[in-house]
Amino acid sequence: MNRHGMDESSQRSSLSTNDAQLPPSLRTGKGVGFLRACYWIGAVADLLATVPLLFPEVAKAMFGLQVAPDGSANLYASRVAASLMLGWTALLVWGSFKPVERRGVILLTLVPVLAGLLPASVLAVQSGFIDVMHMLPLWIFYAVVIPLYLTAYRVASGKE
Numbered sequence: 330m331n332r333h334g335m336d337e338s339s340q341r342s343s344l345s346t347n348d349a350q351l352p353p354s355l356r357t358g359k360g361v362g363f364l365r366a367c368y369w370i371g372a373v374a375d376l377l378a379t380v381p382l383l384f385p386e387v388a389k390a391m392f393g394l395q396v397a398p399d400g401s402a403n404l405y406a407s408r409v410a411a412s413l414m415l416g417w418t419a420l421l422v423w424g425s426f427k428p429v430e431r432r433g434v435i436l437l438t439l440v441p442v443l444a445g446l447l448p449a450s451v452l453a454v455q456s457g458f459i460d461v462m463h464m465l466p467l468w469i470f471y472a473v474v475i476p477l478y479l480t481a482y483r484v485a486s487g488k489e
Contacts, residue, residue, distance in 0.1 A: 361429070363481065363484065364425075364435075364481055364484060368425035368434070369421070369422075369425055370477070371417075371474070372422050372425070374470065375414050375415070375418040376414075376415070376418045379414045379415055382411035388407070392464070393459065393460050393462070393463040394459070428485060432481075432482055432485035432486060435485065436482050439478050439482070450467055450468065
């Protein structure tokens with residue numbers, strides 16, 4: 330008996346049943362590793378994104394702002410955003426433990442999260458609040474992570 334109360338033959342039977350239900354690319358383990366990596370890339374990025382939200386001087390340096398966004402209203406909004414960002418970080422970590430079953434987290438990360446962050450960044454540049462060169466690294470990240478997450482969702486859904 331293992332720690333879950335299953336004998337070895339039942340456990341093997343359970344694993345083979347679960348494996349048979351997985352898309353072909355996920356049966357080897359490489360696909361699951363890819364999915365987990367996608368979750369962790371998002372989790373690390375979100376964790377890093379909380380830093381400028383919590384520390385106005387970091388935001389000022391990171392985005393080339395002339396004035397640090399340190400007014401009471403800005404601090405409140407940034408701290409609310411930081412708590413949401415940390416919550417999403419935890420959600421991505423949670424999703425990584427069962428990447429196929431929790432593939433909806435990837436879909437929700439694409440829409441509304443990334444689908445909202447991308448136009449917000451464009452509007453920040455268009456308004457003159459942030460210079461294009463300071464936003465460019467974030468846009469490059471989006472250009473990599475959006476197709477990556479689309480692929481991850483397709484793989485997890487068995488449509489690869």
